[in-house]
Amino acid sequence: MARILLVIPGINRGSDKFALRLAKELSEKYGYSFVIIGRWFSNDNKGYLYKLYDVNGNVIYGWYSDEKEDFLEFIERSGPYDLVHTHTATVALDGDLDAILNRIGKKPVIFTPHGSFVVRAFDREFLPFREEFYKNPKETLDTLIRKGARPGGYEEGGKNIEKILKDWWNKEDNRELLDAYTLEDSEFKYPWQKWWLLGFFKDLEERAMESSDIVVHVSNWINGMFNSIYGDKHRKKSLVIRDGIHYTEMLKDPKKYRIIREVAEFYKKIYGNSNRKWYIFIGAWEPEKGIYDLIKAYKIVKSKRKDVGLIIIGGTNNKRIKKYIEREGHKLKDVHLYSPLYKNSLNDLYLAGLLLALNELGIGVYVHPAWVEDFGLAPLEAAYIGLPVIAYNLGGPQEILVKNGLAVGVKPHSISDLSERMIEVVDNVRAYMNDKNRHIIERYFSFERVIKEYHRLYSSLIK
Incomplete structure (x- = not known):
């Protein structure tokens, strides 16, 4: 049985969920065993810098920043390992990745960055450039x-x-x-106080790449961005394994589908009697993920159409963004928020049930105006359910969704174009539905394919 040291960000975002789901499936289907460690930039709210997880994402143990030696000893004792797979560059901070490799011996290292800190900085702090x-x-x-x-x-x-x-x-x-982008509890409260960030991020990504044998990207677009920034030292060790959705398997599981079906019937009663059509957004409540563009476009749509509503699913740690969404939602009316912030978050089955209900009623349109997105998993899942999808025509969504006929492309950063497309699609929901496109997603973007490709990659590196 091959043993893998798996490193994840440990911040409960999409990359964590992907990595944990992948580990669980590889363990069940191919017998791999995993030691799973979380490592982010700084301590979490419990004071831990490193966290130990099981494959279900439960935190088993944690180490404080001054317990690095204890952490390294645990890693060493938990071996021997056949391979290291990190889903974050943060493990290279403070020389941690090198320290781990020194303890366990030189092993093959796979780095799956799930985007780029450098690229994202230009859609955040360095927006002027x-x-x-x-x-x-x-x-x-x-x-x-x-x-x-x-x-x-x-x-x-x-x-x-x-x-x-x-x-x-x-x-x-x-x-x-x-x-x-003002962070109340941060040492660097304002964006301009992070003038040094680009060099820091570039150095971090370079160190993670230098310590890795293979760098895996989830789309050709983000692979191309890394090539543009880092050149041959990246190009020589990179490959693309496109992400995949687990809905393709989840909807075929009788037990899970029964729950999804029951949830769908529940939401049909709620939204079927609303006399409205609904726009849906799922993701982090951050400007670069499109939440501000969405609300601005919805404001224009709402001024012209009263029979529409907006469902926003996700969350944020930023109190200012939370207040903005609540304030605008209250003013615009017919805005439903689902989030851990309100203790009404939706797990995968309930989320699938909600999307299925809106699709079967013919009253749902998924909107994804992200500024930067290396893949676009949430809109792809919505498309698989059958919902029409609207997305900015750039980055991962352009490659994965628009070019495959799974989404209506919109001129990036154009609120007027976005609002026009939102009206056009909501007026013709059934014409834009993706029900007939499920075979495309099943063929190219199933999670089963991802599992097989990673198994082949693991097997090729493990001696």
Whole structure:
């Protein structure tokens, strides 16, 4: 039985869920055993820097930042390992990945980054440089780092970058976004205080790649972005294993489908009597995930159509974003929020049931105006259920959804175009449904395919 040391971010986001689901399936189908560790940038709210998980995502134990030696001893005792698979670059922080490999011996390392910290920074703190970056990724990044956008670079130009960022973020048109990206409990409260972030992120991703034998990406788009930024040192060890949805298997499981069916009937009673059609959004409540664009577009739609509503599913740790969504939702009316924040979150089965109900009633449209997305799992799941999908025509959603005829593409960052498409599709829901496209998703984007591809990869690396 091959033993794998698996590293996940440990922040309960999509990459964690993917990694844990993959580990569980590989364990059940092929007999792999896993030691699962969570590692993020800083301590979580319990003070842990490292966490030990089971394959169901339950935290078994934790180590504080001053217990690194105890952590490394545990890792060593829990071996021997045949392979290390990390789903986050954060394990390279403070030399932790190298320290682990020194303890357990040099083993094959797979790095699945689930996007790029560098790329995402240009849709967050470094928004003023976004357009320039997407035209010339490497040149823009290297120029900014050379001019001081790196740790220790303040006196070498970093203060000028800080000023550019501060001036941009404080423009009247950007104050709403500034409010969203202001972190009350952080040492770096405002975006411009992270002028050094690009160099930090690039160094982190490079260190993770250098320690890895294979770098796996979930789409050709994000693989191409890494190639543009890191060149041959990435290109020589990269491959693409596209993500996959587990709905294809879940809906075929009699026990799970029975629950989904019951949930769907429950939601049919709620939404079937609403005399409205509903837009749905699932994801983190962050501007770069499209939540602000969605609400702005919904505001335009609502001014023209009273018979529509908006269902927002997800959550945020940012109190300002939470207040914004609550405030706008209250003003616009017919906005339903499902989130752990309100203790009404939906697990996979209940979420599938809700989507199925809206699809069978012919009153649901999934909207995904993310600024940056390396794949687009949630809209793909909605498409598999049969719902029409609207997405910005960029990044992963363009590659996975729009080009495969699974979504209506919208001009990126255009609120007017987004609102027009939302009206067009909601007025013709059945014409845009994806019911006839399930075979495309089953063929190219099933989770079963992902499991097989990772099994082949593991087998090729384990001697």
